Amino acid sequence: MVKSGRTAGQAAKHSEQVSGGPSLIADIGGTNARFAITTADGKISKARTLTCADYRDPAHAAQSYLDAQGLVRPDQACFAFACPTHDDRIRMTNNGWDFSRARTKEQLGLQRLEIINDFMALALSLPHLTASSLQQIGGMQQVGKLPIGVVGPGTGLGVSGLIPHKGDWIPLDSEGGHASLAISGDREASLLLTLEGLYGRVSAERVLSGPGLKALYQAVCLLDGVDYEDLAPSEIVMHATEGENESCREALNTFCALLGGFAGDFALTLGARGGIYIGGGIVPKLGDFFARSTFRRRFEDKGRLSGYVAAIPCYVITADYPALTGAAAYLKRG
Numbered sequence: 001m002v003k004s005g006r007t008a009g010q011a012a013k014h015s016e017q018v019s020g021g022p023s024l025i026a027d028i029g030g031t032n033a034r035f036a037i038t039t040a041d042g043k044i045s046k047a048r049t050l051t052c053a054d055y056r057d058p059a060h061a062a063q064s065y066l067d068a069q070g071l072v073r074p075d076q077a078c079f080a081f082a083c084p085t086h087d088d089r090i091r092m093t094n095n096g097w098d099f100s101r102a103r104t105k106e107q108l109g110l111q112r113l114e115i116i117n118d119f120m121a122l123a124l125s126l127p128h129l130t131a132s133s134l135q136q137i138g139g140m141q142q143v144g145k146l147p148i149g150v151v152g153p154g155t156g157l158g159v160s161g162l163i164p165h166k167g168d169w170i171p172l173d174s175e176g177g178h179a180s181l182a183i184s185g186d187r188e189a190s191l192l193l194t195l196e197g198l199y200g201r202v203s204a205e206r207v208l209s210g211p212g213l214k215a216l217y218q219a220v221c222l223l224d225g226v227d228y229e230d231l232a233p234s235e236i237v238m239h240a241t242e243g244e245n246e247s248c249r250e251a252l253n254t255f256c257a258l259l260g261g262f263a264g265d266f267a268l269t270l271g272a273r274g275g276i277y278i279g280g281g282i283v284p285k286l287g288d289f290f291a292r293s294t295f296r297r298r299f300e301d302k303g304r305l306s307g308y309v310a311a312i313p314c315y316v317i318t319a320d321y322p323a324l325t326g327a328a329a330y331l332k333r334g
């Protein structure tokens with residue numbers, strides 16, 4: 001249960017935190033909610049991951065995190081959600097949370113609550129990432145500030161970017177993962193028609209996500225007339241990378257190819273000559289399989305603009321909790 005009061009000692013400590021005290025930050029997706037504390041000097045600590053299904057709403061999850069860490073509620077917070085965040089009422093796209101921004105602020109006793117899209121937060125983390133937390137996949141090394149994009153398959157498909165402006169960055173709040181999916185060749189056309197028969201409209205997120213990888217595997221099995229097993233995305237990846245299951249391998253190869261085409265289209269649309277960054281919960285775990293896949297070939301396969309796209313580097317984000325870094329950066333923007 002969410003606590004509504006503070007002890008006298010907590011109140012005194014609370015008053016000391018009004019200016020320059022710690023802040024609560026969170027990265028909340030369809031499956032997991034990652035919480036942490038950030039101090040006035042920007043350091044992030046006490047990061048923990050909770051399962052969204054175990055809590056009725058973000059306030060309940062946040063208070064559970066604070067209680068478990070023995071922390072007094074901070075006065076400000078930034079929560080990054082994997083869904084549109086423009087209105088007071090927020091409905092999660094890939095889990096059952098349906099809540100009020102104002103009510104959440106009241107429940108947690110916050111003076112300031114910022115709620116942003118999770119991939120806007122991920123985009124804001126990019127200027128703070130080190131080279132050791134990035135794996136480059138093709139393209140040239142870019143110098144100077146140019147537009148950059150970020151995409152990431154996880155429970156859904158996140159899309160955002162940063163536009164340079166007067167020495168700073170403007171982050172994009174986007175739902176580009178729900179754009180229509182572009183395909184290439186007869187086999188992908190057959191897979192798309194199969195998926196349309198199962199789900200109706202096939203958006204990029206329908207395929208380029210954890211559930212989407214399962215859907216691709218199912219479509220491959222249906223087309224080939226082979227037995228379909230109800231495998232988790234992680235099991236499909238395991239069977240594909242270990243070479244045990246041809247249907248899993250084709251599904252994962254197709255996934256990487258379609259992600260390359262989508263990322264290349266986004267690079268053209270945004271003019272992202274500073275690079276495309278790939279986050280989310282799937283690709284960073286693929287390692288060399290992704291580097292050897294047809295991702296980069298499809299990324300560059302843009303006809304008369306292939307040369308333009310070929311120069312654009314892609315980076316897989318391997319940092320832990322990068323969206324938390326972005327949420328902390330958003331709070332600092334005032």
